[in-house]
Amino acid sequence: MAKGKILVVDDEIYIVHILDFSLGMEGYQVLTALDGEQALEKARAEHPDLIVLDIMMPKLDGYETCKMLKADEQTRSIPVILLSAKGRNVDQKIGFEVGADDYITKPFSPRKLVERINAILGQNSSQRLQA
Amino acid sequence: MKPGAGGAAQAQGEEVLARQSLGLLAQAILGLRSTGEPATACAIAGDCARTALGASDYRLLRLEPRSGALRRLDPTGEEARYLPEPGGPAEWAMRHEQPVFDEGQGGASASREAALWDGAPGALATVPLVSNGAALGLMLVSFASPRAFGSVTRTFLQTLGDALALALERTQLRRELEEERKSVQALKKQRSDGEQASSTLMSVVAHEIRSPLTAIKAYTEAMLDHLSDPHAPRERFLSIINSECDRLARLVSDVLDLSRLEAGQRPLRLARFDIERLVTEMLEGLLPSVMERKITLRPQLEPGLVVEADPDLVRRLLINLVGNAVKYSPLGGTVRIVTRVSGDEFLCEIEDQGPGIPPEDLPHVFERFYRARRQRDEEVEGTGLGLAIAHGIVELHGGRIWAQSAEPHGTRLCVALPSRQLAAPRARRTARRIWGRGDLRELCQGTVNMVAAAMDAEIVSLMLVDPDHGDLFIAAWRGLDGEKLQGRRTAVRAGVAGSVAAWGRPLLVNDIETDRRFSRLNHPQYTTKSLLCVPLCVEGEVVGVINVNNKISGQSFDDDDLAVLTALVERVGSAVERAIAHPDSPRVVDEALEAVRAVTQLRRDGLLSGRNRIHLVRATARQLGMSEAGIDLVGYVASIHDLGMTRFQEAVNHPGKLDSEKRQEIERHPETTLELIRGLEYASAVRDVILAHHEHWDGTGYPRGLSGGDIPLGARILAVVDAYESMTHGRPYRPPLPQAQAIGELRREAGRHFDPEVVDAFQLALGGGGGR
Numbered sequence: 001m002a003k004g005k006i007l008v009v010d011d012e013i014y015i016v017h018i019l020d021f022s023l024g025m026e027g028y029q030v031l032t033a034l035d036g037e038q039a040l041e042k043a044r045a046e047h048p049d050l051i052v053l054d055i056m057m058p059k060l061d062g063y064e065t066c067k068m069l070k071a072d073e074q075t076r077s078i079p080v081i082l083l084s085a086k087g088r089n090v091d092q093k094i095g096f097e098v099g100a101d102d103y104i105t106k107p108f109s110p111r112k113l114v115e116r117i118n119a120i121l122g123q124n125s126s127q128r129l130q131a
Numbered sequence: 132m133k134p135g136a137g138g139a140a141q142a143q144g145e146e147v148l149a150r151q152s153l154g155l156l157a158q159a160i161l162g163l164r165s166t167g168e169p170a171t172a173c174a175i176a177g178d179c180a181r182t183a184l185g186a187s188d189y190r191l192l193r194l195e196p197r198s199g200a201l202r203r204l205d206p207t208g209e210e211a212r213y214l215p216e217p218g219g220p221a222e223w224a225m226r227h228e229q230p231v232f233d234e235g236q237g238g239a240s241a242s243r244e245a246a247l248w249d250g251a252p253g254a255l256a257t258v259p260l261v262s263n264g265a266a267l268g269l270m271l272v273s274f275a276s277p278r279a280f281g282s283v284t285r286t287f288l289q290t291l292g293d294a295l296a297l298a299l300e301r302t303q304l305r306r307e308l309e310e311e312r313k314s315v316q317a318l319k320k321q322r323s324d325g326e327q328a329s330s331t332l333m334s335v336v337a338h339e340i341r342s343p344l345t346a347i348k349a350y351t352e353a354m355l356d357h358l359s360d361p362h363a364p365r366e367r368f369l370s371i372i373n374s375e376c377d378r379l380a381r382l383v384s385d386v387l388d389l390s391r392l393e394a395g396q397r398p399l400r401l402a403r404f405d406i407e408r409l410v411t412e413m414l415e416g417l418l419p420s421v422m423e424r425k426i427t428l429r430p431q432l433e434p435g436l437v438v439e440a441d442p443d444l445v446r447r448l449l450i451n452l453v454g455n456a457v458k459y460s461p462l463g464g465t466v467r468i469v470t471r472v473s474g475d476e477f478l479c480e481i482e483d484q485g486p487g488i489p490p491e492d493l494p495h496v497f498e499r500f501y502r503a504r505r506q507r508d509e510e511v512e513g514t515g516l517g518l519a520i521a522h523g524i525v526e527l528h529g530g531r532i533w534a535q536s537a538e539p540h541g542t543r544l545c546v547a548l549p550s551r552q553l554a555a556p557r558a559r560r561t562a563r564r565i566w567g568r569g570d571l572r573e574l575c576q577g578t579v580n581m582v583a584a585a586m587d588a589e590i591v592s593l594m595l596v597d598p599d600h601g602d603l604f605i606a607a608w609r610g611l612d613g614e615k616l617q618g619r620r621t622a623v624r625a626g627v628a629g630s631v632a633a634w635g636r637p638l639l640v641n642d643i644e645t646d647r648r649f650s651r652l653n654h655p656q657y658t659t660k661s662l663l664c665v666p667l668c669v670e671g672e673v674v675g676v677i678n679v680n681n682k683i684s685g686q687s688f689d690d691d692d693l694a695v696l697t698a699l700v701e702r703v704g705s706a707v708e709r710a711i712a713h714p715d716s717p718r719v720v721d722e723a724l725e726a727v728r729a730v731t732q733l734r735r736d737g738l739l740s741g742r743n744r745i746h747l748v749r750a751t752a753r754q755l756g757m758s759e760a761g762i763d764l765v766g767y768v769a770s771i772h773d774l775g776m777t778r779f780q781e782a783v784n785h786p787g788k789l790d791s792e793k794r795q796e797i798e799r800h801p802e803t804t805l806e807l808i809r810g811l812e813y814a815s816a817v818r819d820v821i822l823a824h825h826e827h828w829d830g831t832g833y834p835r836g837l838s839g840g841d842i843p844l845g846a847r848i849l850a851v852v853d854a855y856e857s858m859t860h861g862r863p864y865r866p867p868l869p870q871a872q873a874i875g876e877l878r879r880e881a882g883r884h885f886d887p888e889v890v891d892a893f894q895l896a897l898g899g900g901g902g903r
Contacts, residue, residue, distance in 0.1 A: 106345040
């Protein structure tokens with residue numbers, strides 16, 4: 001039984017692959033998308049438990065995608081972790097303004113990402129229990 | 132008219148003038164004060180002369196400070212070059228900075244600058260316009276018939292000339308100030324633009340570097356975390372890490388290549404080669420990636436096309452362009468490669484059937500990381516710098532590159548390179564005029580000798596643009612084996628000399644073997660590794676370069692050497708300019724040649740300032756906050772300011788024989804220096820410093836007895852450094868002093884002999900490693 005469903009969105013195919021591997025080893029089911037539009041489609045269709053979203057992407061960048069996810073009734077409650085090569089404070093601020101739940105800068109440690117995901121999902125499930 | 136009667140009338144005129152002159156001059160000066168136009172100022176002065184003296188006409192000749200050419204200024208404000216009559220009044224007045232009053236006794240045959248006037252004047256006053264020790268030009272006042280110039284008339288004309296000179300100087304200063312202000316503004320803007328561009332570039336590069344780093348970091352950590360897990364696909368992970376490392380390495384080397392290309396630090400290594408063969412070989416090398424994507428290459432190459440270019444760079448250029456086309460082509464698409472010749476240019480077109488580029492983006496595709504802003508296709512590899520590098524390579528060859536949309540879809544990249552690297556037609560015309568004159572060829576050789584002496588160099592060569600072939604040939608040399616040189620030529624833009632000729636910037640190479648810009652250019656002739664190369668510019672066009680190799684002392688050249696060399700060669704350039712402006716006056720070249728020989732002689736007499744003195748002078752000037760241009764100027768003056776002493780060398784070494792007559796003569800050596808350097812030196816700032824370097828702060832020096840701030844700062848610096856060098860080196864009749872004692876002596880004389888501030892600055896410069 002999978003721990004949960006994670007949607008990984010990045011235009012760099014190698015990053016998608018390694019997250020697929022690391023999260024898979026951790027017992028998650030992994031969905032992938034290579035740009036923002038694909039990400040929206042899969043989020044609506046598959047209702048993942050969490051989304052890892054790159055910022056610098058073609059078609060629809062991570063900020064826009066996040067904004068649209070948070071504006072949509074169907075996907076609003078899905079936690080989003082932004083993933084980007086930009087590490088400056090300004091970008092973090094924008095990230096939280098568009099409603100992201102966490103922020104990790106590249107290059108990142110897959111182990112730490114997994115820990116964050118565990119933490120967020122654990123917290124959420126306990127919140128859900130309380131509710 | 133009987134002379135007696137005329138004399139009486141003129142004597143009466145003098146009296147009338149004496150009574151009215153103050154009022155007339157006051158009126159003229161009032162008018163001059165309120166104008167900023169040279170032509171109007173000239174008209175005011177001329178009208179005053181007409182009213183007061185009954186003059187028939189007037190002319191103003193303006194001196195071009197750099198070239199020394201005279202320009203006739205018309206009341207309309209138009210200017211035209213004027214060649215003074217040889218031995219005529221204009222030439223004499225300029226040379227001696229004294230007025231010439233020709234009363235007409237010489238009759239109609241006397242030289243009165245006939246070309247200036249509608250009718251030949253009967254008498255002529257030629258007044259030099261001098262302000263602040265610098266000649267600005269001449270005022271000529273003509274009279275219909277012969278007349279005497281009494282003392283009142285002479286004083287009147289001179290005063291009028293002085294007032295006009297002041298007005299002209301004022302307009303000139305205002306113009307210079309305005310230009311200065313503009314150039315400072317332009318510089319500021321350029322700097323802030325540059326900073327902005329470089330910070331954007333830095334952030335883009337950082338982003339591009341972070342992508343492969345992210346993959347490397349993630350895969351490495353994943354491997355470490357699952358070392359014991361037999362299911363982890365280690366081989367695949369390692370191969371990804373490996374390819375991402377390659378991507379990183381490519382990116383770093385592309386960034387470096389591009390920055391070297393853009394900084395103009397990659398001289399061309401030109402060769403003539405068959406472009407068809409190069410393209411065919413290049414395409415074969417691309418076959419693996421072409422086959423993988425099932426792309427058809429369709430080359431249409433004009434056979435037997437030979438171009439002169441840098442083959443390595445052209446190969447790189449074509450790989451980047453064709454590689455780009457292959458990457459963006461759909462699977463199974465076709466890439467067309469066309470090469471042909473058109474006039475003096477070699478054209479190359481590369482067309483793909485890819486998705487194409489929006490028309491508004493076409494001009495931007497050659498910008499760095501343009502790709503990064505475009506839709507990203509995971510299959511498209513590359514650093515985003517390929518086209519920017521292509522652009523840099525084309526620029527370096529003096530060619531053009533552009534992008535077009537292809538029909539029905541796709542992109543066509545076009546390159547036009549000059550088939551041969553040739554000097555500009557104007558440079559070739561000027562070079563033809565130089566090479567066609569025996570005296571200028573002699574000046575070339577004299578210059579080489581002077582540079583060898585001034586730079587203490589074993590090998591010096593002057594390369595001139597070949598008027599017929601458009602490349603550079605060795606026109607004069609020293610220290611090289613002449614026979615081997617006949618065939619040695621270099622194309623403009625090729626190698627060290629060619630890139631200096633192409634870009635017109637002086638160049639200092641400390642060590643040719645470690646300097647990456649010139650790896651593989653090292654020639655066996657360079658037995659030491661340090662070299663200087665400066666452009667020879669005439670009328671704004673580079674007509675040649677001067678190469679300097681091998682300091683006899685075995686040391687390396689430094690920035691101070693480069694500054695002095697640049698100053699010397701600039702002066703030769705302006706002498707050549709004057710010679711071309713005055714083709715019928717051989718004296719221009721004779722004087723320049725005399726000056727060049729005098730500088731050469733300085734070294735032989737041991738009077739040429741050593742590097743230590745030039746270092747100290749420049750370091751002191753820097754300490755005093757002088758501008759870079761000011762520092763270059765005093766550094767240059769320091770190297771040649773004792774030219775006049777060459778004539779008194781023996782007397783100085785044997786002071787016992789010095790009688791008062793001899794001493795007086797020696798005290799005139801600054802003026803003698805000016806006399807010697809005249810053919811080379813038209814910048815009045817230089818002359819002022821030379822003339823004043825023996826003045827004392829308290830006014831007890833020579834030749835003019837100036838004091839305090841009236842002495843130019845450069846001259847005050849020279850005085851201190853000269854004294855220190857003389858004390859610490861000693862003279863034949865006086866043992867050298869230790870440094871501390873010499874400084875004590877300078878301190879004691881501060882406020883008397885020397886400017887105290889300069890002594891302070893000198894001491895700081897000395898302490899700060901200014902001396903060696």
